[in-house]
Amino acid sequence: MKIEIEWQDYDVIVVGSGGSGGQAARAAADAGANVLSVSKDPVGASDTKISEGIATVRGSGAEDDTEDVLSENLKMAGGDLPVRAITDAFAKDSTSAYDRYRTQGLRPTIKEDGSGPEARPLPFGGHTRRRSVGHKNSGIAFGHANWNAIVQGNRVDYIEDAWFLDLVTEDVSNGSGPKKKIVGGLIYDAARGVLIAVRAPSVVIAAGGLSSLYFPNTDTMRGNTGDGYAIAARAGADLVDMEQVQFLPFCLASPPAYEGLCAGEPVMASYLGVLRDKNGKIILDSVFLRTRAECAAAILRAVEDGRGSPNGGAYLDMTANKELPLSGPYFQRFGETCLPSSYNTARQALGKKAAKFEEPWEVRPGAHYHMGGIRADANGASAGGEGDGDAAHGIAGLFTAGGAMGGVFGANRLGSTSLTEGAVFGGRSGQAAAAHARETWGRNRDAAFQPAIDQVNRRFGQKGTLAAATLKLELQQEAWKNIGPVRTAEKLDRMDGLIAECTARLDEVAIPAYGMWNQAFIEFQELRNLLDCAKAVADAARERDGSLGGHVRFDRKTISAFSKPYSTVVRLNDDGWQVARLERERTPMKRLISYKVEDTKRKIQLKWLRMLPKGVKDRKLLARYQAIMGKGAVEKVSAPAISIGSAEAATGESTRA
Amino acid sequence: MKVEIVTVRDGEEAVVEFDYARRSEDERPMVLDVLLQAQATTMPDLAFRYGCRARNCGVCTIDVNGRPIIACRARAREGDRLSPMATLPAVADLVVRRDGIARQMRGRLQTAQGNDLNVEAPEEYHELTSCIECYACLNKCPMHMRNFEGGLPGDMDPADRPDPAEGYRWGNPFSLLKLQMIRLDPLTAESGREAALDNAIDLGLDACVGCPGCKCGVGIDLKGLVVKALVDAAGDRLPSPAEKALKRAS
Numbered sequence: 001m002k003i004e005i006e007w008q009d010y011d012v013i014v015v016g017s018g019g020s021g022g023q024a025a026r027a028a029a030d031a032g033a034n035v036l037s038v039s040k041d042p043v044g045a046s047d048t049k050i051s052e053g054i055a056t057v058r059g060s061g062a063e064d065d066t067e068d069v070l071s072e073n074l075k076m077a078g079g080d081l082p083v084r085a086i087t088d089a090f091a092k093d094s095t096s097a098y099d100r101y102r103t104q105g106l107r108p109t110i111k112e113d114g115s116g117p118e119a120r121p122l123p124f125g126g127h128t129r130r131r132s133v134g135h136k137n138s139g140i141a142f143g144h145a146n147w148n149a150i151v152q153g154n155r156v157d158y159i160e161d162a163w164f165l166d167l168v169t170e171d172v173s174n175g176s177g178p179k180k181k182i183v184g185g186l187i188y189d190a191a192r193g194v195l196i197a198v199r200a201p202s203v204v205i206a207a208g209g210l211s212s213l214y215f216p217n218t219d220t221m222r223g224n225t226g227d228g229y230a231i232a233a234r235a236g237a238d239l240v241d242m243e244q245v246q247f248l249p250f251c252l253a254s255p256p257a258y259e260g261l262c263a264g265e266p267v268m269a270s271y272l273g274v275l276r277d278k279n280g281k282i283i284l285d286s287v288f289l290r291t292r293a294e295c296a297a298a299i300l301r302a303v304e305d306g307r308g309s310p311n312g313g314a315y316l317d318m319t320a321n322k323e324l325p326l327s328g329p330y331f332q333r334f335g336e337t338c339l340p341s342s343y344n345t346a347r348q349a350l351g352k353k354a355a356k357f358e359e360p361w362e363v364r365p366g367a368h369y370h371m372g373g374i375r376a377d378a379n380g381a382s383a384g385g386e387g388d389g390d391a392a393h394g395i396a397g398l399f400t401a402g403g404a405m406g407g408v409f410g411a412n413r414l415g416s417t418s419l420t421e422g423a424v425f426g427g428r429s430g431q432a433a434a435a436h437a438r439e440t441w442g443r444n445r446d447a448a449f450q451p452a453i454d455q456v457n458r459r460f461g462q463k464g465t466l467a468a469a470t471l472k473l474e475l476q477q478e479a480w481k482n483i484g485p486v487r488t489a490e491k492l493d494r495m496d497g498l499i500a501e502c503t504a505r506l507d508e509v510a511i512p513a514y515g516m517w518n519q520a521f522i523e524f525q526e527l528r529n530l531l532d533c534a535k536a537v538a539d540a541a542r543e544r545d546g547s548l549g550g551h552v553r554f555d556r557k558t559i560s561a562f563s564k565p566y567s568t569v570v571r572l573n574d575d576g577w578q579v580a581r582l583e584r585e586r587t588p589m590k591r592l593i594s595y596k597v598e599d600t601k602r603k604i605q606l607k608w609l610r611m612l613p614k615g616v617k618d619r620k621l622l623a624r625y626q627a628i629m630g631k632g633a634v635e636k637v638s639a640p641a642i643s644i645g646s647a648e649a650a651t652g653e654s655t656r657a
Numbered sequence: 658m659k660v661e662i663v664t665v666r667d668g669e670e671a672v673v674e675f676d677y678a679r680r681s682e683d684e685r686p687m688v689l690d691v692l693l694q695a696q697a698t699t700m701p702d703l704a705f706r707y708g709c710r711a712r713n714c715g716v717c718t719i720d721v722n723g724r725p726i727i728a729c730r731a732r733a734r735e736g737d738r739l740s741p742m743a744t745l746p747a748v749a750d751l752v753v754r755r756d757g758i759a760r761q762m763r764g765r766l767q768t769a770q771g772n773d774l775n776v777e778a779p780e781e782y783h784e785l786t787s788c789i790e791c792y793a794c795l796n797k798c799p800m801h802m803r804n805f806e807g808g809l810p811g812d813m814d815p816a817d818r819p820d821p822a823e824g825y826r827w828g829n830p831f832s833l834l835k836l837q838m839i840r841l842d843p844l845t846a847e848s849g850r851e852a853a854l855d856n857a858i859d860l861g862l863d864a865c866v867g868c869p870g871c872k873c874g875v876g877i878d879l880k881g882l883v884v885k886a887l888v889d890a891a892g893d894r895l896p897s898p899a900e901k902a903l904k905r906a907s
């Protein structure tokens with residue numbers, strides 16, 4: 001069936017209206033470009049909007065927090081996989097990019113001396129300095145700021161309920177530069193039932209991550225179907241570190257309606273929190289000093305050994321913190337305020353006793369974020385070539401930012417860095433995309449769109465006996481088992497077989513012949529993208545032959561921090577999927593050793609603390625909490641903000657008047 | 658547990674009965690769980706919106722027994738009837754077209770700002786940022802109903818309905834909330850505050866005079882924090898309740 005087609009012209013298309021898309025659209029428009037923002041979810045509804053709303057702002061909590069300190073922190077935490085120029089850019093822009101959010105209405109708590117936003121009391125999720133700034137109403141506050149950035153107009157037009165399907169490119173034949181360039185993209189506008197062919201020299205892919213590759217459920221938006229990665233790969237772009245999927249360790253395991261939602265982070269376990277198996281045996285101590293991946297791996301080892309909890313997880317036991325008479329109340333307050341939105345979810349799902357930390361929480365890992373992504377330079381321009389790569393070897397006119405972009409976090413992402421990532425590289429890619437559009441534009445290239453249009457027309461009205469939604473669910477379940485938080489050579493082989501089988505069945509999916517909001521076509525398109533992502537993850541996972549960060553192999557050793565680091569790169573060309581390694585620069589040995597020594601020291605100190613007699617321990621902890629939170633912290637009544645989750649007068653929550 | 662799901666495909670409406678299989682005896686599923694199970698079993702092409710499953714993204718609102726609810730956090734009950742939100746035009750199954758609301762705010766969000774970003778916002782500002790844009794508050798809003806000749810989009814011939822792509826002419830509690838946020842923001846200059854009030858009046862703030870008031874899906878005090886604040890600020894730029902009653906009578 002031929003569906004109606006509309007032609008439009010823009011300087012820059014931004015795919016996605018989350019944090020990175022919102023900032024990219026605004027930055028490109030402010031640089032003078034005419035921008036089209038397109039998203040499949042309602043404008044602003046994205047992972048950004050549902051996040052905890054904690055952002056890394058350099059210098060907000062510690063005066064000695066230089067650009068170098070932050071950049072090195074990111075690079076080392078990422079197992080030396082991040083590209084130094086990119087972590088440098090992050091460190092350089094984190095404050096100014098955050099301030100741009102503030103001009104759009106984001107209002108943090110301000111320090112008493114009025115010098116800037118107030119950072120959270122503890123360094124979060126692997127940071128070496130305090131630099132995590134929280135916000136009332138969590139990510140929803142970011143959602144409002146993004147919404148404002150796009151909806152206001154001022155050179156940004158937007159369409160929502162519109163699926164960006166594929167990039168349209170043309171070959172370039174001039175010598176040393178890129179071999180391909182962007183001429184636009186094809187969009188399915190479901191709400192109006194039309195295809196939109198947009199001629200544009202620059203496209204910024206800010207379409208977020210791929211967590212929906214996995215089922216059981218995750219804490220992310222359903223739309224995380226890896227569209228951006230798949231679309232870029234099909235256009236010939238490089239993808240880096242695709243094996244590096246971040247699984248949050250502490251997602252709820254039950255009841256079903258809450259399954260997969262984030263209940264907390266390692267830091268929340270505080271000084272005395274531990275993980276236990278179903279027999280009560282400790283499977284991981286010093287939880288609050290561990291990375292997400294370490295915690296997730298500990299839980300899954302217990303599950304694989306048959307020592308898991310009833311719903312396939314383990315127990316996060318924080319009761320030892322709470323039991324202590326003096327410091328206990330401080331811990332309670334800390335636990336409630338550390339990640340308010342997660343705490344609220346846990347409280348609703350697990351009940352009163354758990355909310356008072358008087359009983360352990362049943363938790364299991366869930367897909368949360370993808371460190372890998374479209375390979376780019378420090379301005380988000382598509383990159384290729386050896387080592388760190390450069391834009392001259394990428395696709396001209398293709399840009400990326402946020403969850404879609406790779407090379408920022410490598411093997412492990414520090415807590416609260418991703419909202420900042422969106423702001424920094426959203427801003428940078430938007431500006432770079434506008435500059436590129438100014439330099440290059442010219443004649444009509446409509447013919448280049450035809451193959452993509454034909455492909456879509458062939459699918460509408462496709463006869464078949466299968467439902468894409470059902471295949472999708474099967475794929476998600478298999479991905480969890482085989483390329484999820486635990487991988488082995490055998491699992492990877494099985495996944496390859498499944499991907500091939502499922503790909504072959506794409507032609508048997510039934511898609512009715514009408515244009516207006518064709519859910520079957522939408523599911524089909526997302527399934528197709530998920531399959532490409534599954535392939536990219538599986539290939540990269542095979543190339544990475546040992547555990548590192550978010551990639552956990554139960555059949556291989558852990559890759560040492562002292563060995564020569566490399567990133568994986570996958571690309572799709574005429575010969576199919578290709579995978580290779582990219583050399584990365586290792587942090588100087590001296591720095592690595594001192595980092596390790598510090599880390600070990602902290603863990604030993606904590607072990608000591610745990611072994612002290614109760615009374616001494618209690619007084620020591622009291623002093624620590626008071627130093628961090630202030631002496632009056634337990635008396636301070638929390639602000640009566642309407643928390644999303646409070647029951648009062650929420651008319652949307654009951655089905656009876 | 659049996660529920661009825663109203664589906665619309667290619668313009669045709671049908672009511673489908675779905676029997677939800679509880680996953681454990683004591684499970685009290687949310688409405689969204691029911692939809693997800695329907696999609697995973699007998700209705701794979703069922704169209705409905707959802708995102709976060711945690712009452713944060715605001716996109717899953719549908720009508721249950723004729724009232725808007727947030728599907729991911731409202732329990733389903735035997736015999737419930739699930740249908741698309743009646744206050745916006747239906748597109749497919751439970752999906753409605755939302756963008757006529759946001760688009761009316763284009764060009765109305767500009768605020769002249771001061772230079773100092775480090776000013777604490779008042780508590781009321783943060784209470785308003787808890788709005789998840791679920792549009793439950795459109796229910797029975799006389800201002801919003803002006804867009805559809807005083808009724809609902811479903812009462813009108815599709816050809817006569819206003820085009821959402823243009824942005825609806827008349828406002829609603831959500832749009833007023835956005836305008837009030839601008840007014841409460843300490844960074845907004847006085848001219849920005851005035852412009853926001855002008856915009857509220859232009860969107861039909863007079864409809865709020867004498868209106869019993871709106872209800873928010875997540876519990877924001879819209880009547881107090883938004884409507885009253887704007888109506889008070891507008892003062893005699895709006896007709897008084899008495900004048901309004903008189904007009905209606907004549």
Ligand SMILES: Cc1cc2nc3c(=O)[nH]c(=O)nc-3n(C[C@H](O)[C@H](O)[C@H](O)COP(=O)(O)OP(=O)(O)OC[C@H]3O[C@@H](n4cnc5c(N)ncnc54)[C@H](O)[C@@H]3O)c2cc1C
Nearest residue numbers: 016017018020040046048052054164208402403416418419
């Ligand atoms: C529960 C939760 C808590 C979190 N907490 C934090 C935190 O406290 N701090 C932090 O730094 N990070 C946090 N994160 C991570 C962070 O929120 C995300 O990584 C980040 O917001 C991603 O931003 P983005 O703009 O790249 O993508 P998203 O915000 O996910 O936006 C993706 C956009 O792309 C659109 N899209 C996707 N595919 C298509 C397509 N084919 N066509 C058109 N549009 C498309 C979507 O509709 C959406 O608009 C959290 C994440 C979750 C899920």
Ligand code: SF4
Nearest residue numbers: 788791792794873874
């Ligand atoms: S004001 Fe309340 S009901 Fe209206 S959109 Fe916002 S959260 Fe939903």
Ligand code: SF4
Nearest residue numbers: 798864865868870871
């Ligand atoms: S008070 Fe105003 S915004 Fe609220 S329902 Fe009435 S007319 Fe609508």
Ligand code: FES
Nearest residue numbers: 708709710715729
């Ligand atoms: S799914 Fe996000 S609010 Fe219901």
